[in-house]
Amino acid sequence: MALPPPDPQFVLRGTSAAIHALHFSCGGPEPEIPVLFSGSETGFIHVWNLKTRRVDTALDGHGGKSVCCVETMGGKDRLLSQGRDQRICLWDVAEGRSAVTDSVFTEHVGFCRCSLLEVAQGRWLMATAAKGLDEVQVLELPSKTSVCTLKPEVGAKLGMPMCLKLWQLSCGSQPLLLAGYEDGSVVLWNVTMGKALSQLVCHQEPVMSLDFDSEKAKGISGSSEKVLRIWSLNEQQNLQVYKTQELVNAGISDITIRPDKKILATAGWDHRIRIFGWKKLKPLAVLDYHSATVHCVSFSDHSSPRERLLAAGSKDHRISVWSIYTQS
Numbered sequence: 001m002a003l004p005p006p007d008p009q010f011v012l013r014g015t016s017a018a019i020h021a022l023h024f025s026c027g028g029p030e031p032e033i034p035v036l037f038s039g040s041e042t043g044f045i046h047v048w049n050l051k052t053r054r055v056d057t058a059l060d061g062h063g064g065k066s067v068c069c070v071e072t073m074g075g076k077d078r079l080l081s082q083g084r085d086q087r088i089c090l091w092d093v094a095e096g097r098s099a100v101t102d103s104v105f106t107e108h109v110g111f112c113r114c115s116l117l118e119v120a121q122g123r124w125l126m127a128t129a130a131k132g133l134d135e136v137q138v139l140e141l142p143s144k145t146s147v148c149t150l151k152p153e154v155g156a157k158l159g160m161p162m163c164l165k166l167w168q169l170s171c172g173s174q175p176l177l178l179a180g181y182e183d184g185s186v187v188l189w190n191v192t193m194g195k196a197l198s199q200l201v202c203h204q205e206p207v208m209s210l211d212f213d214s215e216k217a218k219g220i221s222g223s224s225e226k227v228l229r230i231w232s233l234n235e236q237q238n239l240q241v242y243k244t245q246e247l248v249n250a251g252i253s254d255i256t257i258r259p260d261k262k263i264l265a266t267a268g269w270d271h272r273i274r275i276f277g278w279k280k281l282k283p284l285a286v287l288d289y290h291s292a293t294v295h296c297v298s299f300s301d302h303s304s305p306r307e308r309l310l311a312a313g314s315k316d317h318r319i320s321v322w323s324i325y326t327q328s
Contacts, residue, residue: 012319017042019313022298025076039067061089069113107131117166127164148194180207200239202229209255222252258299267294290314
């Protein structure tokens with residue numbers, strides 16, 4: 001008989017707003033206090049100390065507008081946040097500081113989260129939806145130099161980019177971008193050449209979220225439909241549908257594959273978090289705790305498998321933190 005799904009290991013409360021973004025910083029060679037960053041609908045970024053399970057710092061840089069993305073840049077002292085105020089802020093949060101050191105104005109009004117990729121020590125690429133409705137801009141950070149603007153061919157009618165994932169096969173190889181669009185397509189872009197390599201219609205509705213495993217050349221996407229689509233990239237860099245996974249209820253806000261590529265988690269409009277094995281997409285667990293839409297899911301980057309956590313942020317103002325399938 002299957003085991004009943006577990007309860008959260010603990011729940012973080014006190015943001016007084018819906019949670020739209022989560023990001024862990026728990027790795028590092030020296031023993032550090034594990035940290036979880038959360039972005040809220042009211043524009044605050046909360047820095048949670050996972051030992052005390054309390055907020056260490058609250059950062060306010062988006063003028064009360066919802067924070068849709070939070071990422072660290074080479075350690076937990078440098079932070080990037082993106083808000084619905086059309087700004088991306090770079091923060092210095094070392095030693096309790098809470099200073100915005102730089103910002104980028106995106107001129108994009110949608111929900112599309114930016115994507116970061118470290119291409120060299122201290123050098124990053126950032127992809128973000130651009131001013132042109134169907135365009136994606138790629139910048140280099142910290143210089144803010146424009147690398148390229150990715151524009152679909154005339155008449156392509158992809159609509160707005162909804163989700164982005166920068167990646168490269170290995171350090172030094174050409175950076176590539178996967179973008180999910182409003183028309184349900186996933187497009188693979190060569191960032192250096194600024195051109196589309198492959199396009200696949202994965203959904204009949206806008207692609208709400210995607211993640212990609214570059215080792216297996218396999219990705220997954222979700223939309224407002226009752227399906228997950230798994231797709232692969234062949235050696236000619238053509239996207240093709242690999243598998244379809246039916247869901248009980250419609251609506252996926254977020255998908256993330258755990259860094260060890262063993263399992264993945266989805267955030268559902270039906271208030272539930274679903275866990276699947278990544279190899280065969282076998283359903284493993286349904287985590288039922290929240291009383292409203294789950295907006296985001298994030299796995300911790302603990303170096304020890306036993307300490308790995310999963311966090312989920314919801315419209316119900318709560319962050320549930322789970323310890324599941326933590327054997328190596």
